[in-house]
Amino acid sequence: MNTALWRHHLWLGLKSLRRNPALTALAVLILAMGIAASMASLTVLHVMSANPLPGRSQLLHVPNFNNGLLSDPNAGDEANPQLTWIDVDRLLADGQGRRRTALYAIDSTVASPRPGVAPVYATGMAATADFFAMFEVPLARGTAWSAADDEAGASVVVLDGAFARRLFGGTDAVGQTIDLGGRPFRVVGVIGDWHPLPKVYRLVGSSPAGAPEDFWIPVRTAVAHAYENNGWVNCTGDAEPGWDGFLRAECNWLQYWVELTPGDVAAYRDYLRGYVAEQRQQGRLQRAEDAVLHDFDAWLAARGVVSEDTKLQAGLSLAFLLACLVNVLGLLGAKFAARAGEIGVRRALGASRRQVFQQFLVESGVVGAAGALLGLGLTLALLALIAQRSGDLARVARLDLTMLALTVALSIAGALLAGLWPTWRAARVRPALQLKSQ
Incomplete structure (x- = not known):
């Protein structure tokens, strides 16, 4: 040349x-x-x-049920993209799958113990400890809470890195206590540089291009303290008054993810089929015989991310x-x-x-x-x-x-x-x- x-x-x-x-x-x-x-x-x-979870996305699945009432002429035949607390509570308790997490959005005023820092309004998520491993959330300091904290409904919180700096400046936030809507929560971890795009873990009631939340607490803790859902809610029937009535109602407001290996998928489908059959005997989930189990790509397509x-x-x-x-x-x-x-x-x-x-x-x-x-x-x-x-x-x-x-x-x-x-x-x-x- x-x-x-x-x-x-x-x-x-x-x-x-x-x-x-x-x-x-x-x-x-x-x-x-x-x-x-x-x-x-x-x-x-x-x-x-883009796939924000290369190497792990094939393990993540989303189960959905159709809990529409037979008496409701407007109820369709498609499964609801979110679950009721009735179903989430049972799925978490049964412990099927390698890991599992329920999610719902919350918001609250947050007060730092640091002098001179005014309380701020912040957005957060209620989840389980498994969430951090399932979605590869990097922790710059501390750790996520434990499964025991999930079960006990412990008052622990993980902060986003930028939000932790806003509350504590250069001071290590781990071990500190913040006021979350009038209740004390102990900081156990701080998230590092984490900006998933699209924001796949929350595709219902939020933009897939939205920013990560400011704080994370255990979902059972959030439910026990009646932190209301700051997202999409769809009820297929009347709910009794109060928070407890809302939890017992056929209201879909939580998102649910489960981690399954390829060999686990068939067994999990059988589990869901048995669960639906059991609930049908109790008068629930009458509109469909089976649940829908989306894999990662199918879920993104169903939610119209692109x-x-x-x-x-x-x-x-x-x-x-x-x-x-x-x-x-x-x-x-x-x-x-x-x-x-x-x-x-x-x-x-x-x-x-x-x-x-x-x-x-x-x-x-x-x-x-x-x-x-x-x-x-x-x-x-x-x-x-x-x-x-x-x-x-x-x-x-x-x-x-x-x-x-x-x-x-x-x-x-x-x-x-x-x-x-x-x-x-x-x-x-x-x-x-x-x-x-x-």
Whole structure:
């Protein structure tokens, strides 16, 4: 490979940017616009379709029941995405599966013992100790609470790292006591850098692009102290007054995950089938004979993590990019056609068609590189606008290294592709005819 020749091609390609500046600028601008529109949409699609739990997601499953009343004409035949406390209490007590967790969202005022720190309003989650292992939550300090704490309904809490710094500054929060809605809770752990996208553990009643919660407490503790659900609730019948009446009602408000190996799935389905049959004998779960057990991917698909609008926007942006490349093809063709005389002279002086083809292909690549730089800036501006206009997408609209590399590669590859036809035509110029016309 003649590196000196390719360096010469690159030098000529950079000089060519100053030839026909209007055509060059227009080609670069059109390419950059196509790149920015497509990359902004593809970035959102890339983040939302990512797997935040590689290596573990295949172990996680979500059971659902249909507890609609037969007397309710509006009750459908589909299972509810959340469970009642009646079912969650039983599933946790039966202990089926390697690990299991029930989840529901709570909120509360939180007061720090640190002088000068005012109470703050915070969002949290009630879960079991297994949650931290199931979803690979990194703990920077301390540990999660224990299974014994779950059973005892202990007043223990795990704090998000940023929230712990807000409450305690640089002081170690582990072992400290905070006031959570008027009740003392002992801090047993602090979560490290953990920002799962999409937020798969809470896909009902929350945006999959939402930020992690500020604190975590045992679910039985939350239920015992009547911390109300700060999420979606669906009741299929009348509930008795008060918190205890709500717990006994056919109200779906908790999400439930279970960890199963591939060999455990069949046995767990049998367990669910037996549980539903038992509940049917007691007058519950009359609308369906079996429960639904979603695997990880099926659950994300069922919850529409990657929305149809996101897919449509990505498709339209790629179509717009294709239209931009067609326009760039025409502009490069016009630019190269204006240099037919130069090509004829170079061919007459001994340049081969291959060398001419290489030269103009490099020039197309230089246009692509310029389009990549401008397109990258436009992409960042467009993502910033998306984040500003949609709070739910603020954490998603960020360009990572993968998408940065794809932006540059797509721009250069697009310009090279658009330049193939004009480059081939330039290489086919007949020197004798051009010299004669000159």
